[in-house]
Amino acid sequence: MKESTAVLPRDKGAAPLDFVIAVMAFLAAVALGASLIADRATEGWSQGLAAKLTVQVVPPDSGDARRALDLETGAALSLLRATPGIAHAALLSEAELNALVAPWVGQNGLTGDIPLPRLIDASIVPGADVDVEILAQQLKRVAPHATLDDHSRWISRLSAVADTVRYSAYGILLLIAGATAAAVSFATRAGLDAHHEMVALLHQMGARAGFIARTVERHYFVSAFVAALLGTLFAALLFLGAGGLERFGVDAVPFLPPLSLAWAEIPWLLAVPIVTALIAWATARISVLSVVRAIY
16 A cells, blocks of 8 residues: 555644644753753853952951051962962952942942952962962961952852753753653544544555554654744744843843853754654654554
């Protein structure tokens, strides 16, 4: 018997199923894009902080706070610049300090009466081995009110947050895959019930279960791919549009990565319609074979 993809007519409920698949593909693409953004942000933050040290010198509680602050800051700078493996050490200017605290207190919340701590930004020579614990002890001797931060705590927290986002996205993808398979299975069985007489006629004419399955699975493969491609396209436009919100006066959230995908990351979203189509194909085939074989 000659195979044809149009043996069984298209069901009237196919359009709602296509819409459901498109919505699920959109959600899957958003979850996948979120995992890509989290990975990129973590990698950028880790690279930016791994070779950096920050020394904070706080004003003492008693005495001439400003003079003591200047002395301890100068001593900390001299020690850092004399330490082997430190490539650069510089004191942040007052304008840079104000820019750092502005997200919390606002531009109008800064006054000259509030003594801000001094911050020293230091960078490590690539590949150099600097003992941070010994350096911190030396700093305490020359500047008792200075603390050294190698950003390891922040890097570990950022990695933990990125892992949470990534694994949550994977969990969402698994749930969407299961929901897609369930929807296709239900639609397939409903379609076979609706065309029971035609399926029976094909069987009486000698059509095997595999032939009937092929006529159905191809339809669901193409329909699911097209619907998922449309949903993925909307998700890609969403991510690309998020990168241009500043043009419309929407300011970026401080300390959060850009919620947009780079052009090089967009092709990863194509995995969504491909996997969706394969799920629909496999689900339709398994459903048809199980139903037809159970009947005949």
